[in-house]
Amino acid sequence: MFKLVNNLTYLWNKFKDRGNAEFWNSLEEELILNNVSVNTADFILSEVKEYCFKNSINSLNEIKNLIKGKIKEILECGNNWDIHINEKKPFIILVVGVNGVGKTSSIAKLAMMLQKEGKSILIAAADTYRAAAIEQIQFFGEKLNIEVIHHQRNSDPGAVVYDSIDKAFAKNADIVIIDTAGRMQTSANLINELKKIKRIVNKKNSRDPDEIFLVIDSNTGQNAKSQTEVFKEALDITGIILTKADSTSKGGIVLTIKHDLNIPVRFITYGERIGDISYFDPEKFVDLLVE
Numbered sequence: 001m002f003k004l005v006n007n008l009t010y011l012w013n014k015f016k017d018r019g020n021a022e023f024w025n026s027l028e029e030e031l032i033l034n035n036v037s038v039n040t041a042d043f044i045l046s047e048v049k050e051y052c053f054k055n056s057i058n059s060l061n062e063i064k065n066l067i068k069g070k071i072k073e074i075l076e077c078g079n080n081w082d083i084h085i086n087e088k089k090p091f092i093i094l095v096v097g098v099n100g101v102g103k104t105s106s107i108a109k110l111a112m113m114l115q116k117e118g119k120s121i122l123i124a125a126a127d128t129y130r131a132a133a134i135e136q137i138q139f140f141g142e143k144l145n146i147e148v149i150h151h152q153r154n155s156d157p158g159a160v161v162y163d164s165i166d167k168a169f170a171k172n173a174d175i176v177i178i179d180t181a182g183r184m185q186t187s188a189n190l191i192n193e194l195k196k197i198k199r200i201v202n203k204k205n206s207r208d209p210d211e212i213f214l215v216i217d218s219n220t221g222q223n224a225k226s227q228t229e230v231f232k233e234a235l236d237i238t239g240i241i242l243t244k245a246d247s248t249s250k251g252g253i254v255l256t257i258k259h260d261l262n263i264p265v266r267f268i269t270y271g272e273r274i275g276d277i278s279y280f281d282p283e284k285f286v287d288l289l290v291e
């Protein structure tokens with residue numbers, strides 16, 4: 001699972017001195033290698049370093065705690081980590097992201113999690129673009145006993161969303177989760193389609209989607225930042241679902257997206273089984289810093 005610094009103890013034993021510039025440079029390198037952006041790595045280390053000098057701190061444990069404190073500061077400023085299902089049903093979750101990042105499987109995971117919390121759910125199969133996308137989400141729907149509203153392949157995704165919200169009103173459902181098509185983040189068609197879906201939600205439900213989750217594959221590396229920027233510019237992304245944490249150890253992207261773009265990671269998924277999802281827990285994440 002995620003790490004930020006692979007070998008802090010090793011680095012410390014090698015240099016054994018906060019006065020050694022190479023110690024700090026190596027530490028910064030480690031952060032960047034683990035997908036922390038240069039900007040965020042600077043933010044973390046420059047204050048820690050200054051503090052160490054001012055307060056004559058020269059022990060591994062204290063430095064470790066200072067770094068952890070900085071990371072907590074990034075992750076915890078004013079975030080609300082729970083989904084609040086308000087009285088004005090349905091609560092609408094729009095899920096977006098590029099091809100293959102794990103949108104559809106994350107929706108199934110999220111749906112099961114919310115279902116376990118006692119919520120009634122509908123899924124809108126608004127990825128009408130990719131072959132087999134509708135069947136894929138229907139398969140999950142059957143498994144979970146959740147109704148999936150769908151039209152035919154290549155039909156208008158907006159119409160699927162429209163019908164899904166009608167259905168949610170009729171069934172008094174708590175939550176509608178909207179699956180969408182991927183393509184590349186640079187595709188103008190995709191962005192227009194997503195904006196249109198958002199307008200339809202607003203028109204039918206008298207407000208924008210309650211959550212817009214961007215799905216990011218944690219293997220994407222530093223490029224995840226530019227991916228996020230494109231979606232953020234088009235839509236008010238309220239949180240990230242970070243997928244495939246089982247296949248990389250580089251956790252820095254969590255900090256980069258939060259610090260540089262001010263979007264919190266809300267969920268992580270870590271496997272292909274439907275239960276492989278958790279709310280993102282900053283405390284646990286910070287503890288992973290330790291090698």
Ligand SMILES: Nc1nc2c(ncn2[C@@H]2O[C@H](COP(=O)(O)OP(=O)(O)O)[C@@H](O)[C@H]2O)c(=O)[nH]1
Binds near residue numbers: 098106245247271
């Ligand atoms: N190992 C692993 N695989 C995942 C995870 N999430 C999704 N996948 C796989 O990634 C592939 C693409 O997922 P899918 O949900 O279809 O992506 P979409 O195109 O964004 O809807 C599938 O093979 C999934 O099983 C995860 O957390 N861990």
Ligand SMILES: [Mg+2]
Binds near residue numbers: 103104105180
């Ligand atoms: Mg999909």
